[in-house]
Amino acid sequence: MKSNKDINPKDNTKKKGASKPEEEVLTDPCTRCGKHNCVDDTEFCEECLVEMLNTRVPVLGWFAGAVSLVLAVVAIVASVFLFSPSILSIRAEKAVRHKNWNDAVFYYDQMDTTLEDFRNLIIWEEGSPEPFLRRFFKLGANTHAKMFEAYSKMHGPITAVQNLGINDKTPLIQTERAKPYWEQYKRIENTFNLLYNSGRVPEEDTYEASIKFIEEYEKRDDVDKVYTAYQKYAMAAVYYDQPIEESIKWIKECDKNAKAYGTDYTWLYYYDYADLLNKIGKPAEALALVDELIADNRNNFNAYMQKTDILLGNGRVDEAEKFVNSLIDEFGNYNETTEMQLKVARCKGEYDKVMLLGDSLLANYAASPETYRQLALMYLAQGDYKSAFEYIDNGFAYANMLNQEEGTGVDMDKIMEICFICAKLYEKHGQPTDAEMLKIVEIFYMFPEDYKTTPEGEAVISGEKEAKEFLTQGDYDLV
C-alpha cells in the first residue's frame, strides 16, 4: 500500500489543463498506469486517482452486508429474549455438575416455562404464523434430554416420562443422553403391560403361584428382569406370611440383574434394599446403600430421611442429630429437615420441641401423614392415647387422600400399623366417644380378625412394655 497525504485530484488545477498524454513529458510517471505524471505527493496520476476514488462495490457485497445487518438485528432481538433461559440453563448445568438434581430440575422447569411464555407472546391472533415461529423458542432435544436425565435421577424414568409428557415422537429420545433412560422406561412399560394387562393378575391365589406367573414372563427377552424381580419382591410383601429372607432373595436378584443391565435402577429398589438390610440387622450395609444414593444425588431428601431413620432405629441418636444438623447447615430449613429434627427430638424425649416442630410442619403443609404419625407416637410415649388416636386418625385420612389423589408413595403400612396400635390402646385404656368407637371399628375392620401387629406393638398393647421404652430407648419406632 502506498501512502498519500492530501489526495484531492480535483484541486490540482495546475496539471489539469496540461494533461494531454501525447504532449506530457513523463518526469514522475504514475505507478499504476505509467502514462501520466503523478499528482503532487502521490504515486498516481489524476485519472487513476479519480478512478480509484470511484470504485464500485460489487452487488454481492451489498447483498452480504445487508443480509448480515438484518440477521444481526434479528439475532439481537432473539438473544435478548433467550438470555434469561440461557442463564437458567447455565445454572441447571452447574447443579448437574454438583449432582444437585433437584435444583437442576427446578432450573430446567423454569427455563421451559420462560420459553413457553415467549412462545405464547408470539401468538398474537388466530392464523398467525405461530407453528413456524414456535419452533424457535423451545427446548432443543439436547437440553430436553438433560432435563429428562435430571428428572430420571430424581424420581426414576417412569415419573420423568409422565411428568415431561415424553412419547415415541419426542425428539429427545434420539439423543445419546436420553437413550438409556428411555430404553429402561420402555422395557419396564412393556413388562408392566405384559404382567398386568395380560388378562391375568400377578396376585394369584398363593404366593408360589404369583411367583410362577411372573417367572413365566421372565423368560422373554423383551422383559425387564429388574422389574420382574422387583415384582416378586412386591409379592413377598403382599403375602404377609412370607419370611423376610424371601424379600431379600428377590431384592438381591434385582441388584444382580441391574448390574447386568449396567443402567441405574437404584431409584427402583435401593430404598427397599436398605430397609431390608436394616431390618435383618445389617445397618452398616444399609447405610452404605443410602450413602450411595446420596453420593449420586445431593438433593435426595428421601435418602437423607432414610439415613436418619436407620441411625435412630439403631439407637445412634447423637449421630442422627449431628447428621440432621449438618443437613440444616447445608440446605437450610426445609420441611424434610424439620421432620428429621422432629424425629430426633421425639427420640430424645424433648416433647415441647416436638410439638413446636410438628405445629410448624403442619402449618406449612397440613397433608403430612408422617408428621401426624410422629406426633401420635409422641402421645403414645406419654400415655395420652386419646391424642395419639386423634393424630394418627388424621394422618391416616391424609395418607389415604394422597394415595388416591396423587398416587404418591406414602408408606400406608406404617400408618396403618400405628393406627391399629393406637385404636387398640385407646379402646382398652381410653373412653372413646360413639363417633370415635365407630372409627375404631372401621380400623379393625381393615385387618384380619386374628391380626397381630409388630412384636413391639403387641408388647405395648398387651401392657408388657410401655411405648416409651421403645420410642426413646433405641428402637425408635413401633413398626
Place this chain on the structure above:
Amino acid sequence: MRILYVIGKYITFPGAFLRAFWEHLACLLFGLPVELIGYLRADEMCGHIEHILPQKAATAYFSATAPGFMGLVTGLPLTVFGIINLRFLGTAPADSVLLFAVYVLILYIGISVMCCLHPQFEVAQNLWDITLEKLRSKQTKSVVGGVFMFLPALFTYVGAVLERFSVPVLIWAVGTVLIFVL
C-alpha cells in the same frame, strides 16, 4: 505465514468477504483511493481492500476501526444467537435438521466475522504510527487525541498481528469447542 493466513481467511470466507465489503465501504466514505478490488484473493490481501494509506489521524482511525466495528456489531449477535440455540437451548438434528443446519450456519458466519475483525497489518501499523506520533507531539490537542486513540490503535495493531498468523481462527475454534464440551 502467507499460506497460513490465506487458509485462515478461506476457512472463514464469509467473514473475510464481509470484512472486505465494510473496508471498501469505509474507503468510499472516507475518500480513500482503492488500488485493487478483490475480496477473496489468494494472497495477503485476502479479505481486505488494497487502498492508499491515509495520513490524517481521523481518517486513519476510522478507516482502520470502522469495518471492525461493523464486523463486531454483526458477528457478535450471530455468534451469541448460535451459541444460545445450539448450546443452551440444545437444538439438535433430532428436532429439525433444517433448523439445526440454520443455527450451525449462523454460528459459523458469526464466528467467521469475529475472526476477521482487524485490518491488514500495514493499515494497523499506519494507525499505530500515527497514534505514537500524536502522543509524542508537543501540542496538547494532538496528545489528547493520541490518548483517545491509543487503546483502539493498540487493539487493532495486536489483532492485525495475530490475524497475520490466523490466530483468531484458532482461538475461536478452541473456544467454540470448549463452550460445547464444558
